[in-house]
Amino acid sequence: MSKATRRNFLQKSILGGVFYTFGIPFIRANNSFESLNSDSGFQLENTHYNEIDWTKIRAQFLFPDSRQYLNTASLGPSPRTVVSTVCKTIEQLETSCSHGHHLTKKTHTQIAKFLNTSEDEIAVIRNATEGMNIIARTLRLKAGDEVIISTHEHVGGAAPWMALQKDLGVIVKLIDLDVDGEKNLQIIKNAVTSKTKAIAFSHITCTNGMKLPVKEIAAFCSSKNIFSCVDGAQALGMFPIDLTDMNVDFYTSSGHKWLFGPKGTGVFYMNKKWIKKLNPVFAGAYSDSKFNLNNLTMEYRDSVQREEYGTRNTAISLGLGSAIEFINTIGIENVAKRGRELSDYFRKGLSEMPEIEILTPKSEEFSASMITFRIKGKDNLKLNQQINSEYKIRLRGIYENNLNSIRVSFAVFNNFTEIDNLLIALNSLTTK
Numbered sequence: 001m002s003k004a005t006r007r008n009f010l011q012k013s014i015l016g017g018v019f020y021t022f023g024i025p026f027i028r029a030n031n032s033f034e035s036l037n038s039d040s041g042f043q044l045e046n047t048h049y050n051e052i053d054w055t056k057i058r059a060q061f062l063f064p065d066s067r068q069y070l071n072t073a074s075l076g077p078s079p080r081t082v083v084s085t086v087c088k089t090i091e092q093l094e095t096s097c098s099h100g101h102h103l104t105k106k107t108h109t110q111i112a113k114f115l116n117t118s119e120d121e122i123a124v125i126r127n128a129t130e131g132m133n134i135i136a137r138t139l140r141l142k143a144g145d146e147v148i149i150s151t152h153e154h155v156g157g158a159a160p161w162m163a164l165q166k167d168l169g170v171i172v173k174l175i176d177l178d179v180d181g182e183k184n185l186q187i188i189k190n191a192v193t194s195k196t197k198a199i200a201f202s203h204i205t206c207t208n209g210m211k212l213p214v215k216e217i218a219a220f221c222s223s224k225n226i227f228s229c230v231d232g233a234q235a236l237g238m239f240p241i242d243l244t245d246m247n248v249d250f251y252t253s254s255g256h257k258w259l260f261g262p263k264g265t266g267v268f269y270m271n272k273k274w275i276k277k278l279n280p281v282f283a284g285a286y287s288d289s290k291f292n293l294n295n296l297t298m299e300y301r302d303s304v305q306r307e308e309y310g311t312r313n314t315a316i317s318l319g320l321g322s323a324i325e326f327i328n329t330i331g332i333e334n335v336a337k338r339g340r341e342l343s344d345y346f347r348k349g350l351s352e353m354p355e356i357e358i359l360t361p362k363s364e365e366f367s368a369s370m371i372t373f374r375i376k377g378k379d380n381l382k383l384n385q386q387i388n389s390e391y392k393i394r395l396r397g398i399y400e401n402n403l404n405s406i407r408v409s410f411a412v413f414n415n416f417t418e419i420d421n422l423l424i425a426l427n428s429l430t431t432k
């Protein structure tokens, strides 16, 4: 094989492999970036809720129809348009030997609009955990300062603060939440002391899918000069979020759950009032507005995007923008309504089984598109494995906080038949 033929062959088998695996036609490279706009490429004839063709939405996802996947809270599969944007971008950037850093600007605009905030308050990061680490370290807390977290935090939302406890002697105060949702604001207020510097909490808990009153907690924090640090990993893409209205200090989220973005993407928000007052934890190329190595001077950018230092993966950043366009095509209000409708249907089915206890609050104020339940007196983590292996339904066992329960996520690709199948499975398991 000549060198040129071998190169051709390799190109075809590598790129062709990637694109054909995803069922996406091979995309010809060109050196301009014009075709790299991450628009959805997916349209719906009708976006009035009652007219939406949910089967058309389901068809956008690559996993087979036979796969009953109700675990978006762990990992959201990406629709075709996202995969296509990532693949196209990789190909084009590789063709021109570019990193394409400037292209991520489009994603900043899309995220800012989606969350009703300004571009300078938004950065694209790798995941929610990275965001919480940035927050924890940016505050420059000292030994004896107190941080409040709850027993319902995910390890990614809790570990960054526990690391401060280890490294600096910061005191982490653990509170338990009210699983009915009602008393959580008061529980948080009661835990505050004169040493409290930050409260870190989930917008939606990963354990029982409970929604916390973010706006009210943030207002309370602000009145006491405490930083409000929100883990939105389970909220972004599930229902509308208005960061300006909530007026939190910090918000971090994954892009690879309810937003269906590429894996390894996240969103970080810092309220603009802190941008000049808090220095970034890490710095590098793109963190600065002025940089002179010879006289060792450096000024940071007045933008949270200073967190995007060094070379980044532009393809997945654009894929994240594409994911937002996908959600926008359906309409985030419609997404939220569908999640609620499916949850309500499942809840109704569960409530007919006396052996089952539901751990997610019922009211719309304190819940959204997830339901956690347990079959009384059973090892629910084992049951979850059984549901997966025997009934081929993918859920998530909740061992956190010793809840011994099972979590179900209701995303736009899920349907009522899958819920019926799950209810049939539960019926037979409870009577065994």
Ligand SMILES: Cc1ncc(COP(=O)(O)O)c(C=O)c1O
Pocket (backbone or CB within 6 Å): 073, 074, 126, 127, 128, 129, 130, 153, 154, 156, 157, 202, 204, 205, 206, 231, 232, 233, 234, 253, 254, 255, 266
């Ligand atoms: C509430 C919460 N925070 C953080 C994380 C970690 O997310 P990531 O893997 O994007 O860091 C998760 C993941 O399930 C989560 O549910």
